[in-house]
Amino acid sequence: MLDRTLAPEGKPLHNTALPSYHSLTLSNGLPVYLLPHGTVDVVEAQLVFRAGKGFQPQPGVARYTARNLSEGTARRSSLEIAQLLDGYGAWLSNEVDESSIALKLATTTRNLPHTLPLLREILTEPSFPEDEFVKMKHRSAQRLATDARKTSWLAKRLFGRLMYGDSHPYGVTFGMEHLETLELEMLREYHRRYLHAGNAFLTVTGRYDEQPLLRLLEAEFGQLDRPAAPGGESAAAQAPARQTGRHWAPHEGMQASLRLGHAGMPRQHPDYYAMTVVNTILGGYFGSRLMKNIREEKGYTYGIYSAWMSMHHDGYFMVQTDVGTAYIEPAIAEVRREMQHLIEAGVGTEELQLVKNYLIGRSVGQRETAFQMSDVLRYSLAYGLPFEELDRRFDVIREIQPAEVQRLAQEWLRPDGLLEVVAGSPQA
Amino acid sequence: MPAIEYHSFVLDNGLKVVVHEDHSVPKAVMNLLYKVGSKDEEPHRTGFAHLFEHLMFEGSRHIPSYDTPLQRVGGENNAFTTADITNYYLSLPSNQIETAFWLESDRMLELAFSEEKLAVQKSVVIEEYKQRYLNQPYGDAYIHLRGLHFQQHPYQWPTIGKEISHIESATLDEVRDFFFGYYAPNNAVLVLAGDVDPQHMRALAEKWFGSIPARTLKKHPLPQEPVQQAARSMTVHGAVPFPAVYKMYHIPAHTERGYYVADILTDLLSNGKSSILHQHMVLDRQVSPGVSAFSWGMYDPGIISIDGQVSEGHSIEAYEAALQESFEQLLALTGPELDRIKGKLEAMFIMQQTTILNKAMNLAMSDSLGDIELANTTPEIYQSITLDEVRDMASRILAPHNCSTLYYLPGEPAQA
Secondary structure, three states, rough: OOOOOOOOOOOOOOOOOOOOOEEEOOOOEEEEEEEEOOOEEEEEEEEEOOOOOOOOOOOOOHHHHHHHHHEEOHHHHHHHHHEEEEEEOOEEEEEEOOOOOOEEEEEEEHHHHHHHHHHHHHHHOOOHHHHHHHHHHHHHHHHHHHHHHHHHHHHHHHHHHHHOOOOOOOOOOOOHHHHHHHOHHHHHHHHHHHOOOEEEEEEEEOOOOHHHHHHHHHHHOOOOOOOEEEEEHHHHHHOOOOOOOEEEEEEEOOOEEEEEEEOOOOOOOHHHHHHHHHHHHHOOOOOOOHHHHHHHHOOOEEEEEEEEEEEOOOOOEEEEEEEEEEHHHHHHHHHHHHHHHHHOOOOHHHHHHHHHHHHHHOHHHHOHHHHHHHHHHHHHHHHOOHHHHHHHHHHHHHHHOHHHHHHHHHHHOOOOEEEEEEEOOOOO | OOOOEEEEEEEEEEEEEEEEEEEOOOOOEEEEEEOOOOOOOOOOOOHHHHHHHHOOOOOOOOOOOHHHHHHOOOOOEEEEOOOOOOEEEEEEEHHHHHHHHHHHHHHHEEOOOOHHHHHHHHHHHHHHHHHHHHHHOOOHHHHHHEEEEEEOHHHOOOOOOHHHHHHHHHHHHHHHHHHHHOOOOEEEEEEEEEEEOHHHHHHHHHHHHHOOOOOOOOOOOOOOOOOOOEEEEEEEOHHHHOOOOEEEOOOOOOOHHHHHHHHHHHHHHHHOOOOOHHHHHHHOOOOOOOEEEOOOOOOOOEEEEEEEOOOOOOOOHHHHHHHHHHHHHHHHOOOOHHHHHHHHHHHHHHHOOOOOHHHHHHHHHHOOOHHHOHHHHHHHHHHOOOOOHHHHHHHHHHHHHHEEEEEEEOOOOOOO
């Protein structure tokens, strides 16, 4: 007779090591990194520049420059570029963070020879048509006006401003005042200065034959001029101007968005990986203490999460949730109580073991597809964190003990020094 | 495109089991689909299938917590409810797959029902309702429009529930009835995918699911929606910055070829920068900052919708005129335009196959539609669609008498 009360025997957990990539340079010196991965014939190429929100004359310039590259080139209109991509089943996109801009091409391997030249074309021959830019600005203005009606957007914006100050790249949320002063000439200048082969590296991840790929890369990117990189220090290196205490973003809705947090640590801090374990216990997964207490016991919210955000120059801790307006004060009190409880009582071995297994087990799924690995590779290269360093995370997770969790909670969590941002109204 | 290969068999209690091997990473996925959705609800008790999905995570007959043992072996899970189905999925390291069988079979056997758990999950779902639908600009537009568009079929209410009071008044007896009426091996499809062995999966399926009795299902025939004869419209006011226009059109059932033709219409209309609505309404006429056409994927005769804000300085009449002009462009579609969208769709199918979870869901959904081979033949169906079929479908379904419209305007909401 089957005993359904007994769990099947647990098996040892293995994290998958990151696969190895190799590097080479094209004849003009452009660094290239190749990572074979996956079982489906798809490829992602990324051109990555040292640029982004920490290197721009005003908010929005980096992002709008990246977006406008595919709005027209010397040879093709925006529509023609889009039609070409559709026919080949390929996608161009971009990501902009504080110290990098990535232009991404996702394509079937079969069509890479037809689509990679387009990635080169939008880099070297963008025409920045006035018409497309003006229309894009109009659309953005209307979107921003809509965003400004959402509690989540209001809370995010105010939290960033108070956590970092008005001009820090980690704190600024692009808004109407930035859009109004954005000019096409800024984008042209930004492209000239930052988006060229002298300030870039190239990655290719997925399934491909190496020799034809290398010929293709050399033909498209190996002959490009490589002017000197602009260099300079990211504006994110400036000291944040932080505030704490309660701040309201008024909104007459039936729910409020809460963002609670305080200072954290930069990504290179030796305690970073261990602190992600502490954060997971508190609010980093569905079985977390915040979720169990505030959703599963109290029913105040549909969901509550905390994040230990560590960027290149700085980091912060943030709890986010949406609650009915009647639950604003009880929810904030419970968050503070859970932080205090972790500081005072630490964690038991069983709960810690569960979190360790959860973190190691899910790593397999985070390294499954070529698109996931393409982003891991970019992150590793852009931030100077080798794969071995990224994998060190799992050693830290395996080894951490309850005493270390409590020590870190005591050192880093500040339940009495929270910045509390509430987008909503005190009582509906 | 490589085929998704699978083995399938049916247990004595009626449970269909499907196994797909992919040993590229040491990960396994279990996807368990129950053929019950919000269309199976009573009109005065809507939102029930979804509320029930929440309760499925609150412990089962022999296991007090669902999530904890799964997380302990490095797994994670989620679920979603639609008008037609409720789908549970979990992924975990492949050497821990038996834990998935243990957890899922116990909650198919029987849930641990309690008043306390029901009360908390009602509150969670009510907050979800507010967060996703009531506290967002335009968030409740489709809740209103479904009620206008369907007058008989249960698609008239949203999966989250027609109104919060329906969720508030659900009782424990109703929860129990719902479970035994729909959560049964003979009303489910179980897919195992990833780094798994078919013989081993068969043995585990027998061991954990084999002893669960088949149940008498509560399935009842659904009222069919009469053919719409005339255009319908309604207006709502709310805290929104600009007017917006929402339109729904009736389309054929998922089991008909016409479903796929209607689906490709939405791609032609709004999938990407080259699409007709973006080019005509957003860029040429500039009557909207963004228009999207969406295919809802319903199993019975269902919906495609088109929605967009009206640009500042433009009228609703100008928006609707430009939409009509876009439809005329669709009727004049050329071969190269259709071929381009087919190229894009083919690549999308290939990219979806990069994850084990996508393949598992695809198999489960296809089987629940009545033909598991759809997991492999669907891309071919799209490639075989002709220009004449597209034009014919566009002229039939994008007609005013097949459409319901909601105008969402800035202003004080009317008192109910």
